[in-house]
Amino acid sequence: MSIKIALPKGRLLAETARRLQLADLGLAGYHPKTRFYRLTSERYPDLFAKIFHEKDIPIQVAVGNYDLGICGLDWVEELLAKYPSSALVKISDLGYGEGKLYMMASRAGGALMLKDAPAKMDTIRIASEYPNLAESFALSHRLRRFSVFPLWGGAEVYPPENAEMALVSRRKGEPLNNDLVPLSEIMGFSAFLIANRTSWEEKDLSEITSAIERAVLPPLAEETPPVKSVATPVPYPAGDTVRLALPDGHQQPPTRQLLDKAGIRVDDYPSASGNRRPTTSLAGVSIKVIRPQDMPLQVANGNFDLAITGRDWLREHVYQFPSSPAVELLDLKSGRVKIVAVVSQDLPVTDSRDLRQLSNGGESGLRVASEYVNIADKYARDNHLGRYRVVPTWGASEAFLPEDADLLIENTETGQTLARHKLKIIDNLFESTACLIGRKDGASSKKGEKIKAILEMLRDAVEEFK
Amino acid sequence: MRVQRCKGMRDLSPAEMKVFGQLESIFRDGCLKWGYEEVRTPTIESLHLFTSTGTLTPGMLGRVYSFLDWDGWSGERVVLRPDGTIPVARFYIDSMADKGLAKLFYITNTFIFEETGKENREKWQGGAELIGVNLVAADVELVILALEVLQSLGIKGVELRLSHAGVIRALLTRLGLSPEEQATLFDQILEGNTRALARLKPGDSGQKEALALLLERKEKSTRFLREVKALSPELKRPLNNLIEVAELLEALGYDYLIDIASGRGFEYYTGVIFQLSTGNKKIGGGGRYDALIPLMGGKDVPASGFALYLNQLMKLLKPKTEAKTSGKKILIKAKADRPEILKEGFRLAKSLHEAGYSAEIQLGDEAPADLRWIIEIQDKAPRFMLTDRAKKRHFSAPSVAEVQQLLDKESE
Numbered sequence: 001m002s003i004k005i006a007l008p009k010g011r012l013l014a015e016t017a018r019r020l021q022l023a024d025l026g027l028a029g030y031h032p033k034t035r036f037y038r039l040t041s042e043r044y045p046d047l048f049a050k051i052f053h054e055k056d057i058p059i060q061v062a063v064g065n066y067d068l069g070i071c072g073l074d075w076v077e078e079l080l081a082k083y084p085s086s087a088l089v090k091i092s093d094l095g096y097g098e099g100k101l102y103m104m105a106s107r108a109g110g111a112l113m114l115k116d117a118p119a120k121m122d123t124i125r126i127a128s129e130y131p132n133l134a135e136s137f138a139l140s141h142r143l144r145r146f147s148v149f150p151l152w153g154g155a156e157v158y159p160p161e162n163a164e165m166a167l168v169s170r171r172k173g174e175p176l177n178n179d180l181v182p183l184s185e186i187m188g189f190s191a192f193l194i195a196n197r198t199s200w201e202e203k204d205l206s207e208i209t210s211a212i213e214r215a216v217l218p219p220l221a222e223e224t225p226p227v228k229s230v231a232t233p234v235p236y237p238a239g240d241t242v243r244l245a246l247p248d249g250h251q252q253p254p255t256r257q258l259l260d261k262a263g264i265r266v267d268d269y270p271s272a273s274g275n276r277r278p279t280t281s282l283a284g285v286s287i288k289v290i291r292p293q294d295m296p297l298q299v300a301n302g303n304f305d306l307a308i309t310g311r312d313w314l315r316e317h318v319y320q321f322p323s324s325p326a327v328e329l330l331d332l333k334s335g336r337v338k339i340v341a342v343v344s345q346d347l348p349v350t351d352s353r354d355l356r357q358l359s360n361g362g363e364s365g366l367r368v369a370s371e372y373v374n375i376a377d378k379y380a381r382d383n384h385l386g387r388y389r390v391v392p393t394w395g396a397s398e399a400f401l402p403e404d405a406d407l408l409i410e411n412t413e414t415g416q417t418l419a420r421h422k423l424k425i426i427d428n429l430f431e432s433t434a435c436l437i438g439r440k441d442g443a444s445s446k447k448g449e450k451i452k453a454i455l456e457m458l459r460d461a462v463e464e465f466k
Numbered sequence: 467m468r469v470q471r472c473k474g475m476r477d478l479s480p481a482e483m484k485v486f487g488q489l490e491s492i493f494r495d496g497c498l499k500w501g502y503e504e505v506r507t508p509t510i511e512s513l514h515l516f517t518s519t520g521t522l523t524p525g526m527l528g529r530v531y532s533f534l535d536w537d538g539w540s541g542e543r544v545v546l547r548p549d550g551t552i553p554v555a556r557f558y559i560d561s562m563a564d565k566g567l568a569k570l571f572y573i574t575n576t577f578i579f580e581e582t583g584k585e586n587r588e589k590w591q592g593g594a595e596l597i598g599v600n601l602v603a604a605d606v607e608l609v610i611l612a613l614e615v616l617q618s619l620g621i622k623g624v625e626l627r628l629s630h631a632g633v634i635r636a637l638l639t640r641l642g643l644s645p646e647e648q649a650t651l652f653d654q655i656l657e658g659n660t661r662a663l664a665r666l667k668p669g670d671s672g673q674k675e676a677l678a679l680l681l682e683r684k685e686k687s688t689r690f691l692r693e694v695k696a697l698s699p700e701l702k703r704p705l706n707n708l709i710e711v712a713e714l715l716e717a718l719g720y721d722y723l724i725d726i727a728s729g730r731g732f733e734y735y736t737g738v739i740f741q742l743s744t745g746n747k748k749i750g751g752g753g754r755y756d757a758l759i760p761l762m763g764g765k766d767v768p769a770s771g772f773a774l775y776l777n778q779l780m781k782l783l784k785p786k787t788e789a790k791t792s793g794k795k796i797l798i799k800a801k802a803d804r805p806e807i808l809k810e811g812f813r814l815a816k817s818l819h820e821a822g823y824s825a826e827i828q829l830g831d832e833a834p835a836d837l838r839w840i841i842e843i844q845d846k847a848p849r850f851m852l853t854d855r856a857k858k859r860h861f862s863a864p865s866v867a868e869v870q871q872l873l874d875k876e877s878e
Contacts, residue, residue, distance in 0.1 A: 084528075084581075123540070123542060125541065136528075138517075139517060139524060139527045140524055142517065142518060142524075142649075144514060144518040145517070145542065146514075146517075146542070147540050147541030147542045148541050149541050297539055297541075300539040301539050301540050301541065317539075320534070321536060321537055321538065321539045322536055323537050324537070324539050326539075
C-alpha cells in the first residue's frame with residue numbers, strides 16, 4: 001500500500017525538513033538545496049513524496065492525488081472557504097511557521113471603519129492572495145457591494161488608491177506595515193499536517209503521521225523577517241497623474257535597464273528594502289511595484305494607466321475577459337519565452353490530435369495543469385479536448401507531470417528544464433516578451449499626452465536596444 | 467464515456483413536463499384571475515442585489531452560484547438567480563417605479579448549492595408579488611390566491627402557518643443586543659435554529675422567556691397573542707397587524723396556525739410571514755417585505771408576495787389521465803421511400819392542422835394509443851383510406867377536401 005505525501009517548498013521547507021529528519025522517514029532528499037521534486041524513502045519502500053508550492057498542497061490532497069500533506073493552515077482555510085465539502089482532514093498543528101491573516105485598511109485612506117462598510121453604496125475593493133477568504137469576509141460582514149482582486153502578491157501596496165482593504169498575511173514577528181491599520185484579525189495559522197479524507201478512513205497512515213507528530217524540535221532561531229518598507233504616506237495622485245506599474249521579481253533588472261536607456265529616473269527600484277512605491281523624475285507620474293501577473297486586470301479596471309508585464313499575462317487576462325480594455329501598447333522585446341503544451345516523454349503523443357484521442361479515451365478526462373488557467377482552458381477548448389479539467393498551479397508546474405496531470409501549459413526559454421524533467425513539447429501556443437500595456441482609450445483621455453510621451457521614450461529606448 | 471447530468475441538476479421528462487405544464491397553467495390562471503401580470507427576469511443578476519443586510523441570510527449567501535462574467539474585470543461578481551422575489555423587486559425599481567401599484571407574477575428557476583447533490587440545486591417556483599401597498603387586504607389577498615391555486619391543483623391537507631417578522635425583531639430589540647448581534651440571532655432564527663436563543667445570557671431572561679414562549683406556542687386562534695400583547699407594549703403594533711390578518715382570514719373561513727418560529731430563510735421580511743405545507747412538506751411561503759425596495763435603492767415602496775415550490779408540488783400531482791382516444795388526433799401513413807406519396811402526406815397534415823386537427827406522419831412502427839383515426843395514402847384511387855379505430859369502421863376519400871368533410875362529420 002503506497003502512501004503519498006506532498007511537502008512544501010518555500011518558507012516552510014527548512015523547518016519541515018528538520019522535523020522529517022528527526023521523524024526518520026528516510027526522506028533525506030528533502031532539504032533546502034534539493035533540485036528534485038520527487039523523493040522516495042530509504043526507510044519505507046511504499047512512501048513517496050513530492051514537493052509543491054505550499055498553496056497547491058491542500059488542493060492536491062483534497063482531490064486525492066496525495067494521502068498526506070504539510071502546509072500552512074491559511075491555505076487550507078482558503079480552499080475550504082470556497083469548497084467547504086473538500087475531502088480534507090486537518091490532522092495536527094505542527095506548531096511552526098506561525099503567522100496571522102489580517103484585513104487591513106490604509107491609515108491614510110482613513111475613515112473607512114468596518115461597521116460603516118455595510119451601509120456604503122460604493123464598491124469596496126479588497127485586494128488579496130486569499131480571494132476566497134476575502135469573499136467570505138465580505139459576505140459575513142454584509143458588505144453591500146464589493147470587488148475582490150485575486151492577487152499573486154503585494155496586496156499591502158494596493159490601499160488606499162487601488163483598494164479600500166487588503167487581506168494580508170504576516171509571519172510571526174514580522175511588523176505590520178505602518179501605512180496600514182488592521183480592521184480585523186481573520187485567523188492565526190501555522191504548519192499543519194493534513195490528510196485526504198478517504199485515505200484517512202481507508203489507509204493505515206498512523207505510522208507516518210505519528211512519526212511526524214512526535215518529531216517536535218525547538219524551532220530554529222527565526223530569522224527576523226525583513227522590515228517591509230514603511231513608505232511615507234502617499235498623497236492621493238491628482239486626477240491627471242499617470243499611474244505606472246512596474247514589475248517585482250526577476251523582471252526588475254531588464255526593466256531597470258530599459259528605464260535607464262529611456263532616461264527615466266526611478267529611485268529605489270529594484271528596492272533592497274522592499275519599497276513598492278519608488279519615486280521618479282517624470283513629472284505627474286506615480287509608480288507602484290506589483291506582480292506582473294496582476295497588472296492586466298489592474299489596468300483594465302482603471303487602477304493603473306500603464307504597466308510593464310509579459311504578453312503571456314495579458315493573454316491570460318484577455319482570455320478570461322475578452323472585451324477587456326487592456327491592450328499591448330509596445331513590445332519591449334526582452335524576456336523572450338515560448339508558451340508551449342507539454343506532456344511526459346513516456347506518453348505516445350506527438351501533437352494535439354493525439355491528445356484529443358487520449359482525452360476521449362479516458363473515463364475521468366484529461367488533467368491540464370498550468371499557472372495560466374485561462375490560456376490552458378482556451379487551448380483545451382480550441383483543440384476539442386472533450387472532457388478535461390484545468391488544475392491551477394502556483395509554480396514548479398513541471399513537477400505535476402506525469403502523476404498529477406497529463407498536459408502542462410508552461411513557458412520555456414530554452415526547453416532545457418522541461419527536458420531535464422523528461423517532458424516534451426507537443427505544441428507552440430505563442431511567443432511572449434515583456435510589453436507595455438495600457439487602456440484602449442488611454443491616448444484620448446486627459447492624461448493622453450503624458451501617456452504618449454512615456455510610450456515614445458520607451459519606444460526610442462527599445463529601438464536603441466536593437 | 468458516460469454522459470451524466472451535473473450533480474444536483476435534474477431533467478424533466480415528457481411525463482414530468484405534462485405535470486409541470488399543468489402546474490404552470492393552473493398557477494398562471496389563478497394569478498390572472500386576481501389581476502396579476504406575468505414577468506420574466508434574467509437568470510443572471512448582480513451579486514450585490516443579494517448581499518446587503520435585509521436580503522438573503524449569510525447561510526444562503528454562502529451557497530449561491532457566483533462567478534465573474536466575461537466582462538467582470540472590475541472584480542464584482544454576478545450570480546445565478548438564488549431567489550425569485552429580489553429580481554422582481556429590481557425589475558420594479560428599473561422599469562415600473564412610476565406606476566405605483568404593481569401586481570406581478572412569475573414562474574422561474576432558482577439556484578442554491580446543496581452539498582450532497584441528492585437534493586435539487588436548481589428549483590422551480592411560481593411566485594406573485596404585490597408591490598405598492600401596505601394593507602392587511604394585500605397580505606390576505608396573497609394568502610387566498612395561494613390557497614386557491616393549491617385547491618385548483620387538488621392538493622389535500624394544506625396547512626397555513628402565520629408568523630410575523632416584526633414580532634421577532636421587536637423582541638430581539640428588547641433583549642438589549644447590539645444591532646449586529648440582533649441581526650445574527652434573527653438570521654439564526656430565520657434559518658430554523660431556534661436553539662440559538664438558549665445561548666443568550668441569563669440576564670436577559672425575562673425577555674428571553676417571552677421570546678421562547680412566542681416561538682414555542684403553536685395556536686389555532688389569535689387569543690394567546692392578545693395575552694402576549696398585554697405583557698409587552700413594544701409588541702403591540704406587529705401583533706395587532708398579525709391579529710388583523712389572521713382574523714380576516716378566519717372570517718373568510720380559512721384555518722391557520724399561529725407559529726412565530728415558522729418564518730425562515732429570508733431576511734427581507736418585515737411583516738406577516740406565511741408558510742404553506744402539507745404532510746410536513748413545505749409547498750410554499752411568503753410575506754411582507756416593506757424595506758426591501760428602499761434598501762435596494764428604490765423609493766420607499768411597501769410590498770408583499772409569496773412563492774409556491776413547484777418541485778414539491780410536482781411530487782404531489784398525478785398526470786391527468788388523458789381521454790382514451792381523441793377524435794382530433796390523426797396518424798398519417800405515407801410510405802417514406804415514395805416521394806410522391808410522402809408529399810401528399812405532408813399536404814394532408816398541413817390542411818388538417820389548419821382545420822384544427824392534430825395530425826402526424828407515422829415514422830416508427832407503432833401507432834400512439836390515444837389517436838382515433840389512421841389515414842393511409844395509396845398509390846392509386848381512392849387516394850386516402852381512413853380507419854376509425856374507435857368505431858372500427860373504414861372509409862375512403864379521393865381528395866384532401868373530402869377527407870376533411872368526412873372527419874368533420876364522423877368526429878362529431
